[in-house]
Amino acid sequence: MLERVIYNRLLPVVESQGGLSDRQYGFRKARSTIDAIKLVTDLAEDAIHGKGSTSKYCVVVILDVKNAFNSANWNLIRKSLAKVGIPAYLAAIVNSYLTDDGPQEYVVSAGVPQGSVLGPLLWNIMVVVAKHPMMLSYTQARLSNAGWRALI
Numbered sequence: 001m002l003e004r005v006i007y008n009r010l011l012p013v014v015e016s017q018g019g020l021s022d023r024q025y026g027f028r029k030a031r032s033t034i035d036a037i038k039l040v041t042d043l044a045e046d047a048i049h050g051k052g053s054t055s056k057y058c059v060v061v062i063l064d065v066k067n068a069f070n071s072a073n074w075n076l077i078r079k080s081l082a083k084v085g086i087p088a089y090l091a092a093i094v095n096s097y098l099t100d101d102g103p104q105e106y107v108v109s110a111g112v113p114q115g116s117v118l119g120p121l122l123w124n125i126m127v128v129v130a131k132h133p134m135m136l137s138y139t140q141a142r143l144s145n146a147g148w149r150a151l152i
Contacts, residue, residue: 003117006097009090010118014125019084027120065127069119070111072126074098077112080125094122 014020023039025031040060047058065071077098081091097118112119 072112
């Protein structure tokens with residue numbers, strides 16, 4: 001229940017302008033893989049047929065992060081929450097959610113609970129807002145060096 005309350009407080013802030021990317025479809029209401037596929041096929045059609053007399057190349061890069069939720073970096077989530085303007089009190093609650101899970105038998109410093117309400121939203125905030133360098137910079141740099149534009 002507390003997760004749902006936190007989620008409902010976080011969502012309006014990260015869904016507002018400057019929050020999550022309009023091109024992020026995972027774990028979001030009213031967005032599906034069909035919408036993502038339509039965007040890609042529309043871009044490919046524009047590239048193949050060109051607008052006017054110009055045609056372009058189209059490259060699709062797909063990223064699948066192995067063990068994604070278990071590797072969600074807490075420090076990056078914290079920085080991302082600040083970057084999108086989450087109030088300090090709410091960021092403190094999220095920090096407590098990440099770090100306080102009853103009696104501690106071992107130290108955990110990454111990951112979000114699997115099957116949780118907040119896990120997917122915190123993942124989206126971390127990846128898209130902070131543009132985690134480990135996951136995105138390499139791909140963006142390679143595309144940029146080749147004269148391509150990343151859509152993230």
